[in-house]
Amino acid sequence: QKYNLQVMSFTRKSRKYSSYKGRIGTVAPNRIKRRFNTHIPHQKITTDTTEFKYYEVDSKGKMTMHKLYLDPFMDMFNGEIISYGIDKRPSAANVMNALNEAIEVTSDCPFRRTFHSDQGWAYQMKAYSHRLREEKIFQSMSRKGNCLDNSVMENFFGLLKQEIYHGTVYYSYEELKTEIEKYIRYYNEKRIKEKLGWLSPVQYRLSLLVA
Template sequence: DSKGNMIIKKAYLDPFLDMYNGEILAFRVSERPNSKAIMEALEEAIERTKDCPYRTTVHSDQGWAYQMKAYVKKIKDNNIFQSMSRKGNCLDNSPMENFFGIMKQEMYYGRIYHSFEELKQAITNYIYYYNNERIKAKLAGMSPVEYRLHTSRLAA
């Protein structure tokens, strides 16, 4: 603000993570929780997985967004199975919570972002890095995208 005090604002990240390789398939960052951002990310995730030969399952917590009629309808219309953790049980959503923890540790904690746009760009850059460059031991030392491409070549 004009007196030099730091103003704390929030950003909301709505990502869809592929549990096969840990890749973030789609995401939106917004200044407030809103259905438009979640539905856009869901539609992008559906588009990216439409050729998947296996049943698609979307895991989530019991947040309001994942209980919206439009969200539930979009999932059903695309023959996607919805898995929602019981109240107080985060097990279904633990891969997503793990991603949030890693992301905060690697690009958020200890840094000051001076605007929403700066933070949004940092998140976008981080997700690109996470998907394309950050290697994982459980993916044979490959990034999520490298692993997906490698295993799809093996299957062909």
């Protein structure tokens, strides 16, 4: 008012993506119970899905909004993203491919593994829960509507979006996908953490192997 400025238009903050579609399959107990810390690599794994927007401009200059979905699996031991899938829509195949890769990566764990998630539709699928039982992996789920039960993954999503997404407009699926893949490599291999002794997740894991 002081400078006689007037807002001409604005956009509302988009609603956070929710994969919860009600109870459609298996809902597992919360085995993790916010006990995120572990000194054993590949024992506690968590996953979630997050949504990004990108835009495409046609020959007439009209801009349309599209979405991209990221499904990462993280090792709670060091915060390393051990597998992930990226797709243009929420996809069971995307989640299952990333799950199978995470199972393979963590197969060297000498203890029984636990895979944690929210109660999203993909994690209630028979194929998902059956695959975990097949490998004798415990399935764990956050309580409904309680994001703090998976705060380690929420924290990763927050960092990723703060550092490469918010304030940046992407004009193609491939451009956004490439930047996410580059960030995950950077996050795993170069982004240091105080709780890891100022090492990156990969550096921390490798330092223990040497020790």
